[in-house]
Amino acid sequence: MSGKIKHLFAIILLATSSGISAQNNQTLYFMNLPQNHLLNPALRPGNSLYIGLPVISGINLNINNNFVNFSDVFLKRPLNDSVITFLNHDYNPDKFLAKIRDKNFFDPQTTIQLLGIGFSVGNDGYVFLDVNDRIEGNLVIPGDFFSLALKGNEQFAGSKIDLSSLRGSMRYYREVGLGFSKNITEKLRIGIKGKLLFGIADASIVNHSLGISVNNNYSHTFDANMEVNFSGPVKVYTDSKNNIDSIKVDDKKLNNASGAKDFFMGKGNMGVGLDIGATYELNDRITLSASITDLGFIRWKTDVTNLKANNQFVFSGLNVSDVIDGSKTFDEVGQDMLDSLKNAFVVTNTAKPFATYLPFGVSVGGSYNLTKSFSVGLLSYTRIIEKQLREALTLSANLNIGNLFSTSISYTAENHRYDNLGAGISFRAGVTQFYILSDRIPVVFNRIKNDKTNILIPDTWNTINLRFGMNIVFGNRQKEKSDKPMVLIE
Amino acid sequence: MGKRSRLLVTVIMIVFATACVKETYNMNKLAKEYQLSPTWAISAVKGDVLFSDMVKPTDTIVFDQNKLVTLIFKKDSIVDLKLSDFSKGTIVKTAIIDPGTFDVNIEDIFSHITGDFQIISPVLKLNYTNSFADSVKINLNVNAKRGSKTVNLNLAPFKLLKPNIPVQQVISATYIIDKNNSNLPSLISLPPDILNYSGSATLTSQVKSGVDPTDILSAGRMTGSLELEIPLELKINNLAYADTVKNFLKTDSSSDDKIKPEDFQLLRVILTANNGFPLGVSVQMILFDSKSQTNIKTVDAASLLSPAPVDATGKANGTTETTTTIEFNKDFFGSVDKADKIIFKFTLNSTANGIVRIYSDYRISFTAALVVQPVINLN
Numbered sequence: 001m002s003g004k005i006k007h008l009f010a011i012i013l014l015a016t017s018s019g020i021s022a023q024n025n026q027t028l029y030f031m032n033l034p035q036n037h038l039l040n041p042a043l044r045p046g047n048s049l050y051i052g053l054p055v056i057s058g059i060n061l062n063i064n065n066n067f068v069n070f071s072d073v074f075l076k077r078p079l080n081d082s083v084i085t086f087l088n089h090d091y092n093p094d095k096f097l098a099k100i101r102d103k104n105f106f107d108p109q110t111t112i113q114l115l116g117i118g119f120s121v122g123n124d125g126y127v128f129l130d131v132n133d134r135i136e137g138n139l140v141i142p143g144d145f146f147s148l149a150l151k152g153n154e155q156f157a158g159s160k161i162d163l164s165s166l167r168g169s170m171r172y173y174r175e176v177g178l179g180f181s182k183n184i185t186e187k188l189r190i191g192i193k194g195k196l197l198f199g200i201a202d203a204s205i206v207n208h209s210l211g212i213s214v215n216n217n218y219s220h221t222f223d224a225n226m227e228v229n230f231s232g233p234v235k236v237y238t239d240s241k242n243n244i245d246s247i248k249v250d251d252k253k254l255n256n257a258s259g260a261k262d263f264f265m266g267k268g269n270m271g272v273g274l275d276i277g278a279t280y281e282l283n284d285r286i287t288l289s290a291s292i293t294d295l296g297f298i299r300w301k302t303d304v305t306n307l308k309a310n311n312q313f314v315f316s317g318l319n320v321s322d323v324i325d326g327s328k329t330f331d332e333v334g335q336d337m338l339d340s341l342k343n344a345f346v347v348t349n350t351a352k353p354f355a356t357y358l359p360f361g362v363s364v365g366g367s368y369n370l371t372k373s374f375s376v377g378l379l380s381y382t383r384i385i386e387k388q389l390r391e392a393l394t395l396s397a398n399l400n401i402g403n404l405f406s407t408s409i410s411y412t413a414e415n416h417r418y419d420n421l422g423a424g425i426s427f428r429a430g431v432t433q434f435y436i437l438s439d440r441i442p443v444v445f446n447r448i449k450n451d452k453t454n455i456l457i458p459d460t461w462n463t464i465n466l467r468f469g470m471n472i473v474f475g476n477r478q479k480e481k482s483d484k485p486m487v488l489i490e
Numbered sequence: 491m492g493k494r495s496r497l498l499v500t501v502i503m504i505v506f507a508t509a510c511v512k513e514t515y516n517m518n519k520l521a522k523e524y525q526l527s528p529t530w531a532i533s534a535v536k537g538d539v540l541f542s543d544m545v546k547p548t549d550t551i552v553f554d555q556n557k558l559v560t561l562i563f564k565k566d567s568i569v570d571l572k573l574s575d576f577s578k579g580t581i582v583k584t585a586i587i588d589p590g591t592f593d594v595n596i597e598d599i600f601s602h603i604t605g606d607f608q609i610i611s612p613v614l615k616l617n618y619t620n621s622f623a624d625s626v627k628i629n630l631n632v633n634a635k636r637g638s639k640t641v642n643l644n645l646a647p648f649k650l651l652k653p654n655i656p657v658q659q660v661i662s663a664t665y666i667i668d669k670n671n672s673n674l675p676s677l678i679s680l681p682p683d684i685l686n687y688s689g690s691a692t693l694t695s696q697v698k699s700g701v702d703p704t705d706i707l708s709a710g711r712m713t714g715s716l717e718l719e720i721p722l723e724l725k726i727n728n729l730a731y732a733d734t735v736k737n738f739l740k741t742d743s744s745s746d747d748k749i750k751p752e753d754f755q756l757l758r759v760i761l762t763a764n765n766g767f768p769l770g771v772s773v774q775m776i777l778f779d780s781k782s783q784t785n786i787k788t789v790d791a792a793s794l795l796s797p798a799p800v801d802a803t804g805k806a807n808g809t810t811e812t813t814t815t816i817e818f819n820k821d822f823f824g825s826v827d828k829a830d831k832i833i834f835k836f837t838l839n840s841t842a843n844g845i846v847r848i849y850s851d852y853r854i855s856f857t858a859a860l861v862v863q864p865v866i867n868l869n
Binding site for chain 1: 510511512513514515516517518519520521523524525526527528529530531532533534535536537538539543544546760762857858859860861863865868
């Protein structure tokens with residue numbers, strides 16, 4: 001049992017670290033799918049009832065990054081057809097650094113639907129319930145960090161290496177949401193979903209300030225004011241001087257069924273969330289919509305570790321005056337320096353509960369119905385992650401033929417890329433509805449081959465996005481609504 | 491479905507169909523070299539020291555009341571003359587001072603030194619006690635040797651003070667030998683490996699030879715010791731110290747050292763000094779092949795330290811700041827294994843190549859920064 005639990009945990013972590021996560025599915029927004037209420041609770045699908053089965057009804061994978069692509073890592077040398085990486089001595093680091101930004105982010109996300117139900121109520125009401133497991137990561141690496149690693153610190157003489165934008169978080173939680181949408185007026189429809197959040201594990205860096213000043217004489221001033229908060233099976237051991245000695249995973253809890261169950265239930269770390277949305281039919285062709293999703297927070301109380309460091313350390317070289325006057329040996333002076341360095345970065349280790357606020361999204365969209373089934377849409381989605389903004393703007397052409405078939409083709413500008421071509425397709429066969437969609441379909445690939453393999457890898461890595469699944473659906477709300485009497489009675 | 495619907499589906503199909511392969515990467519030809527070569531600069535060492543921190547006063551190194559640094563060498567009991575030395579039955583007028591040597595123990599250092607070096611004001615003191623009633627005239631011969639060179643003191647005979655009998659039975663006094671009455675500066679500036687001394691003491695009494703002296707000289711005795719004082723008032727012009735050592739940078743193929751010279755693209759030392767000493771230093775480091783007798787590579791730090799300015803007496807009255815960059819590049823590291831020896835040459839100059847004085851409160855402060863560009867292999 002314990003082995004299986006470990007494997008499951010490892011798979012989840014691997015899935016997370018491989019960057020399976022979704023920011024938003026712009027293409028989904030205007031498609032006739034039950035899952036579109038996740039983007040705007042005022043939206044509802046054309047069927048009367050849908051059931052989402054665990055996992056198979058919805059897996060959402062997404063990686064976003066704004067600084068690295070395939071050709072930034074590998075370079076082909078035309079002369080002899082050989083391949084080098086950016087770590088090869090023939091690769092000019094300036095070429096790699098030219099693409100690095102001041103803030104380089106890497107956002108992996110995944111959402112796995114464990115359960116979903118949605119059904120119509122009355123004339124225009126719609127009730128829905130979702131249980132989703134979500135793993136979200138956010139890593140921001142300052143551009144100076146890459147410069148420091150590849151070219152060293154000499155270039156910063158007389159200035160400061162600003163690492164204050166360095167931040168990161170990884171969070172695994174479960175959301176149980178119950179929502180409702182209804183027409184308030186003939187044109188205005190409102191939707192709202194309240195969510196109970198169960199935090200399973202969290203790690204986050206709170207960076208108040210972090211920097212290294214390099215003076216012209218190459219003395220350095222290190223200053224750090226940071227906190228790292230953990231909630232999870234991690235133990236941090238410090239020595240008598242409050243320096244970090246070791247960090248270990250405490251897997252005893254996961255070695256038995258009861259402990260594993262408690263861990264994965266997340267009942268010790270509770271939170272609340274809210275999605276609200278609205279649609280407004282401006283006329284019979286134009287519909288406007290807006291929503292705010294994933295407002296919420298989680299309060300982490302179990303297995304909490306807080307590490308705080310607020311220190312400054314100035315290094316201006318080993319003072320050998322004492323060695324010269326014979327009062328100390330060189331080893332003693334060196335040891336004094338090391339002791340000063342350790343004492344400067346004293347860490348306070350506490351176990352105080354902390355709260356994390358979820359990244360939330362704001363969607364604003366509009367669609368224009370060219371025909372009953374065919375529309376074009378424009379959607380703006382802004383994701384706010386602490387102080388960072390991620391913006392995506394999508395233009396789509398959408399074909400929704402009742403509940404039978406839905407497809408969409410989209411063009412999205414996001415992550416400083418303007419070549420994101422996406423598409424989605426769903427079709428219904430009896431009571432099963434299959435769908436797959438992506439905001440970015442790679443169209444340019446590089447072929448990677450060796451003696452054993454020959455595969456295609458997308459050339460651009462800024463957005464890897466995929467959502468797919470299968471729903472059980474019943475009824476056709478649109479068909480019922482459009483039914484007219486055969487005989488007109490005056 | 492309509493025209494628009496068919497158009498939409500067609501576009502989707504075209505998108506998928508036209509997915510293209512930009513490049514083919516043959517990973518069999520992937521160069522498996524993963525390395526970083528960042529340039530790291532750090533302030534490595536610093537110091538702020540007085541001369542008196544570096545050199546502690548001892549019996550040999552003395553700081554006088556004005557803090558002038560003086561070297562003192564002593565030789566006790568170079569002369570001990572008694573009545574019996576002058577009388578062997580009858581008075582003989584002249585007694586022999588037994589010859590001896592005064593070893594200053596600096597042969598090892600000065601064997602590596604060339605250049606112009608002058609000690610300006612050395613003093614040789616003959617400290618004596620004399621209880622002879624008669625005047626004693628001393629003829630002291632001193633010469634300094636270094637290699638094949640010899641410099642004589644050229645000191646004229648001199649009289650010792652005598653006690654004021656019967657009020658004073660013995661007198662203690664010092665006879666000063668300096669630049670005013672001898673060739674002492676040139677002798678000390680040789681500089682000598684060894685000093686040889688010899689001489690004689692002559693009675694200048696009116697007692698005639700052949701007369702029983704016991705009535706006149708019965709209580710007489712003369713003892714003496716030499717004390718050489720070398721105040722550090724000197725003049726240095728391209729005084730060069732050179733030493734040849736085994737090439738410690740050369741890597742031994744059997745060595746377990748993880749860091750080797752070829753692991754560096756660049757090593758730069760930036761030395762900033764605030765020099766309160768009236769002495770300037772330059773350094774050369776030469777990779778030398780003793781088989782072909784050729785210099786393989788030379789690293790030159792011409793003005794490692796510039797001398798401080800001095801006043802009219804030769805005392806430093808300010809500081810001089812210098813910044814020197816010594817660079818060892820890839821070319822240098824590539825030449826390391828071609829040399830079996832390294833020659834270090836230090837050249838010293840006094841301010842304006844003139845006369846300077848060394849005081850114990852002179853200060854030097856310095857910082858040394860290292861700029862290193864290592865080659866870090868990640869595989």
